[in-house]
Amino acid sequence: MSQTAFISHPSCLLHDMGHDHPESPDRIHAIQDAMIQSGLANFVQKLPSHKVSIDLLKQTHTPRHVERIQQHAPIKGQYLNIDEDTRMNHGSFDAALYAAGSGMVALDGIFDHKFSNAFCAIRPPGHHAEKDKSMGFCLFNNIAVAATYAQQQYKLTRIAIVDFDVHHGNGTEDIVKNDPAILFLSSYQYPFYPYAIPEKASANCLHYPLPAGTDSDTFRQCYSQRVLPELRAFNPQLILISAGFDGHRSDPLADWNLVDNDYSWLTKQLIEIADNCCEGRIVSFLEGGYSLTALSSGATAHIRALMRI
Ligand SMILES: [Zn+2]
Incomplete structure (x- = not known):
């Protein structure tokens, strides 16, 4: 039995922000196709996500925010503009519930010893969604919901979140700041979207x-010398990953020059730390990545490393 779960849901394909939007349903298709072509699909445990409960969402976000998104979800044929690059269609609310529920399925499987790590191929992504605000292609913060669930359900007191998306995870920081049970480590292109780095970061971010x-x-040096030592010192009981592949040199939205091998290198480093600290427990969430070719090759490099092959 594989030690890696691949969690997704068909509803995540029905969230559509319009023709030509880079955060498209094709992103999930591209990853799934690459999993099949590479043969990796035969060696993961494929699981459907479940909808997150509204209660858990309201413990991660403000109740006001959750109600606003729920009440304003548009009917078929209409769009709701959240900001200049974030929209909802009729499928978006369900997609967001399944995306935010994927971490619960992953954590339940891990703590039930069915697998040791999981990749959640879900959308909309989540790391820009703040406590009281959707933005930057994100409606609810999937990884922060998973952290809340891990604290409540499994009573974890040391959860690390590693965000290697090319954009700063402002939403995750907004939700987890000042929570000593969570260490948030975010590498990102700067200056760059979302242009909202706090003047004084809280000690856990x-x-x-x-x-x-x-x-x-430069990327590997940053992780080897600065990020990974902090992660080791925190001695996490669980590592959550915001896995964005938009730092790839082929990505059309950002300006880094990473290659597939950087994603497998970093994943192997994180696995080694997880093996030493927390019996290999890792849950990784798809965030950005807008070249379908680079997204599929970067994500499969990441998943292959999770699978240890
Ligand atoms: Zn990004």
Whole structure:
């Protein structure tokens, strides 16, 4: 039996922000196709996500925010504009519930010893969604919901969140700041979207801004010398990953020059730490990545490393 679960849901394909939007349903298709073509699909445990409960969402976000998204979900044929690049269609609310529920399915399987790690191929992504605000292609913060669930259901007191998306995880930081049970480590291109780095970060949120043009050497040095030592010292009981592949050199939205091998290198480092600290427990969530080719090759490199093959 595989030690890695691949969690997704058909509803995540029905969230559509319009023709030409880079955060498209094709992103999930591209990853699934690459999993089949590479043969990896035969060796993961494929599981459907479940809808998150509205109660858990309201413990992660403000109740006001959850109700606003729920009440304003549009009917078929209409769109609701949340900000200049974030929209909802009739499928978005359900997609967001299944995306936010994927971490619960992953954690239940891990703590039931059915597998040791999981990749959640879900959308909309989540790491820009703040406590009281959707933005940047994100409606609810999937990884923060998973952290809340891990605290409540499994009583974890040391949860690490590693965010290697090219954009800063402002939403995750907004939700987990000042929570000593969570360590948030985010590397990102700077200056760059969302242009909202807090003047004074809280002690549990560590920032690793790297310039445009960042390549494999700079990225790996940053992780080897700065990020991973902090992670080891925290001795986490669980590692959650915001896995964005928009730092890839082929990505059309950002300006880093990472390659597939950087994603497998970093994943192997995280596995080694998880093996030493927490019996290999890792849950990874799809965030960005907008070149379908680079997304599928980067994500399969990441998943292959999770599978240890
Ligand atoms: Zn991103």
